[in-house]
Amino acid sequence: SILFTTLRQNLNTPTAGATSCELLNTTHVRCQRDSGTSSDTFVRWYVAEFSNGVSVQRGSGQMTGTQTTNDSTITAVNLSNTFIIGGGYTIVGGGAFSDDDFIFLNLSSTTNIRAGRHTSGSASNNITWQVVSFSSAYVQRGNTSTFASLTLNETINLATAVNRSRSFFTLSWRSSSDTTADIGEKMFTGRWLNDSQIEILRTNIGPTAPIIYWEAIELPVGTEVQYGTANFSITQKVQNSTLTSVNLSRSVA
Numbered sequence: 001s002i003l004f005t006t007l008r009q010n011l012n013t014p015t016a017g018a019t020s021c022e023l024l025n026t027t028h029v030r031c032q033r034d035s036g037t038s039s040d041t042f043v044r045w046y047v048a049e050f051s052n053g054v055s056v057q058r059g060s061g062q063m064t065g066t067q068t069t070n071d072s073t074i075t076a077v078n079l080s081n082t083f084i085i086g087g088g089y090t091i092v093g094g095g096a097f098s099d100d101d102f103i104f105l106n107l108s109s110t111t112n113i114r115a116g117r118h119t120s121g122s123a124s125n126n127i128t129w130q131v132v133s134f135s136s137a138y139v140q141r142g143n144t145s146t147f148a149s150l151t152l153n154e155t156i157n158l159a160t161a162v163n164r165s166r167s168f169f170t171l172s173w174r175s176s177s178d179t180t181a182d183i184g185e186k187m188f189t190g191r192w193l194n195d196s197q198i199e200i201l202r203t204n205i206g207p208t209a210p211i212i213y214w215e216a217i218e219l220p221v222g223t224e225v226q227y228g229t230a231n232f233s234i235t236q237k238v239q240n241s242t243l244t245s246v247n248l249s250r251s252v253a
Helices: none
Strands: 001-007 020-025 028-032 041-047 054-063 069-073 084-091 104-109 112-116 124-132 138-141 153-157 166-174 189-194 197-201 211-218
Touching: 001 124, 020 041, 020 054, 020 124, 028 041, 028 084, 054 069, 054 112, 054 211, 069 153, 084 138, 084 166, 084 211, 104 124, 104 138, 104 166, 104 211, 112 124, 153 211, 166 189, 197 211
Parallel strands: none
Antiparallel strands: 001 041, 020 028, 020 084, 054 124, 069 112, 084 124, 104 112, 138 211, 153 197, 166 211, 189 197
16 A cells, blocks of 8 residues: 645644654554644645555664664565555754755665655654555656756656656755745745656755655556646635546545
């Protein structure tokens, strides 16, 4: 089984605004944060269970205030059909989202998953992760270490073109704090440009370049992926997107 989560919150303090979730056991999902505040946090989750062809390793790691990376050992996997689904992270300490609060996840070898951040700090991070091996899937990965500091977008060129109708990609990153209050320079999204290119975008430029880790996953024949965007105006709180009808009992978002 794979756990997918999304988060909605209105908090600029990482101890309350950062949330992690994990499959606690066969019947419970646990989501947690370090501290509570006067503002609510909303987590939406989905659990996808597969009858065959999928194996999942899950776990967690902790970075103390002095660490910039944390390595966790896993059972050896085939990197060409294995990818990471992050479960989020909680942050102990820290008054604003800065350069020690944005966490990347990377399969650095067949037996190691690495979590990292831009710099050490007063905050410690507890990270949850899932390593998914999907038979007949094809996974490409890399990082945008050349992302220009004063640009809003960067293009990733895949070594092998994919079928976008059954492909998706994941992003995680580390970022300097620069202007702590300017969250727009530290938050990223991506979109398919074509079958062999992904564009990564942010709202505001920042003088220090981030490093973004990505994985592009092409699922087996018989799987269907739909994708799109939801652009909010200043006053909007909810936006609905139309998609081709799906079976809710075997679909995730």
